Amino acid sequence: MSDFDLDELAGELADFAPAKKKEAAYTAREERIIAGFEDIERFYEEHGRSPRHGEGRDIFERLYAVRLDRLRAQEDCRELLAGFDKHGLLTGGDAAVPDEEALDDDDLMAELAGLGEGDDITQLRHVRSAEEKxxxxxxxxxxxxxxxxxxxxxxxxxxxxxxxxxxxxxxxxxxxxxxxxxxxxxxxxxxxxxxxxxxxxxxxxxxxxxxxxxxxxxxxxxxxxxxxxxxxxxxxxxxxxxxxxxTEPEAGPLFADKAEEGEIETGTIYVLRSRSDHPLVAEHRQVIHKIGVTSGSVETRIAGAEKSATYLLAGVDVVATYKVYGVNCQKLETLIHKVFAAAQIELAIPDRFGHVVKPREWFLVPVQVIDEAVERIRDRSILNYSYDPATGRLSRQE
CATH class of the missing domain: 2.30.30.30 (SH3 type barrels.)
Known part of the structure; x- marks a missing residue:
């Protein structure tokens, strides 16, 4: 088909194109009313009913119920929202029936009165339900x-x-x-x-x-x-x-702020804390950590931890992670374990088959000292340090 034919076809189709919808211009007040009603619509879609009054209900449901009452009572609001009322909420099809134990709605309406000044319904300043008290x-x-x-x-x-x-x-x-x-x-x-x-x-x-x-x-x-x-x-x-x-510590990437051109991300140093009920772990949980380096995803690495003797047959929490660029993960992990060798703990637990397993990579060391070790890896000074359990610090080797 020639360019001329395409132009002709486009012209023909243009005659049948739907007219562009004129965009409605709303005042700031009208936009707030519409946004507030959309909150109520979302509540209806999530719960299958309109919001209701009652002290036993969620504070925001009760606020939505008062808001809906006010919208129903004002003709200009009903007219404005007629095109948005997908569920017939403004006609009272599913009324927000008050409970006998409902909190005095005057307090709630006083709180809502400030919405005209741009307040958000979820930012309460004075209203406290019995549950909140x-x-x-x-x-x-x-x-x-x-x-x-x-x-x-x-x-x-x-x-x-x-x-x-x-x-x-x-x-x-x-x-x-x-x-x-x-x-x-x-x-x-x-x-x-x-x-x-x-x-x-x-x-x-x-x-x-x-x-x-x-x-x-x-x-x-x-x-x-x-x-x-x-x-x-x-x-x-x-x-x-x-x-x-x-926020969590912002340790930043190792050796560089980002990978150099052509250099891929090598892996991640991870620090884990066990949820095991092993007596030794339970007693010193805040300072017993598993330290490792992986070239893959940490989430993948710890998946199924509760079934692995390496992770003490229990779930783990990720305490800290540090990105690594341009290094050999295995050698880096060996270096870290050497630094903390004096704090490595001896654990013996039976696996799922009854065989005794001695998991490694678990160290009795505070997380802040691990942070310091990572910093010294970054500036290459780590080779001169090792962990001293007696002082709980990294000590320089002469």
Whole structure:
């Protein structure tokens, strides 16, 4: 077909092209109303019903219920949203029926009144449900941490890390992507002016509202601890205007900030912590680490750890990773193990077939010393150092 024929065909088809839809121009207030109604629509699609009132319900469902009541009551809002109401929510087909135990909605509506100023419905300042009050009381119910000496070096190190820029702190807010799933064992937070360390994370369970929760053991830098629910810690961090999440150490890549042209990424140094209930591991869990180097994915390397004697027949937590460029992974791993040879621990456990296995690569050494060793690998000074268990430090060999 010639170019002329193609042009003719394009002209013919143009006559049948649908007219371009005129884009609607909304005021800032109208955009907020539409966005707020879309939240309610998403709730309906997730739960199969409109949001309802009631103190036993999630605080945000109750706020959505009040918002829906207000939208239904205002004619201009109904007209604006008519084209967006896919489920007939504005006609009251699935009414937000109040429960007898519903909290006074005047307080909720007062909170919603600020939406016209650009506030987000999830940023509550004054409204506290009974559930939130119980959570606050639980957070405040702290007791003395009897084994705080075990955790104090971790708090000292995180302070140094923040001071020298190895770590940073970020606001714990929903629009930054920090959800309850992000609260995991080994993380640090700032809550009520104190560092909070998640030392233990219990088995997950389903709460009465259908969401997954878990029991935590949280240690605070003032020497106290609390046994609270994951969701309670999450709510406390959201509520605390100064609540922050402490990032993981930014160790950076090894030997270079990035691979040189034509050089591929060689692998990763990984530091693991075991969840084993072996008496020795349980007693010194915070300072027993497996150190290795892999040329593949760390996730792949530790897959099925609970079935491998190498990993003590238990799951593991990844404490730290460091990218490696242009080095021999096997030789690097041998070098690291040589540096920490004096801290290597002897463990003997039966495998699945009853055979006694002695896993290697497990060392009784604090993670901050491993960080220092990586730094010395980076500047090539590691060859002059080895780990001294008596002092808990790397010592220079004369």
């Amino acid at each position: 119980r959570a606050a009381e639980e957070v405040a119910n702290r007791e003395k941490c009897q084994d705080f000496a075990q955790f104090k070096p971790l708090f000292d190190q995180v302070e140094r890390d923040i001071a020298d820029g190895t770590r940073s702190t970020r606001p714990f807010v929903k629009d930054a992507g920090f959800l309850k799933a992000d609260i995991t064992r080994g993380q640090f937070f700032v809550l009520g002016g104190q560092f909070a360390y998640v030392a233990e994370l219990g088995e997950p369970f389903k709460a009465p509202n259908g969401e997954v929760d878990a029991r935590l053991r949280v240690i605070y830098s003032n020497g106290t601890e609390s046994n609270l629910l994951l969701r309670s810690l999450q709510r406390a961090l959201y509520k605390d205007e100064a609540g922050r999440r402490v």
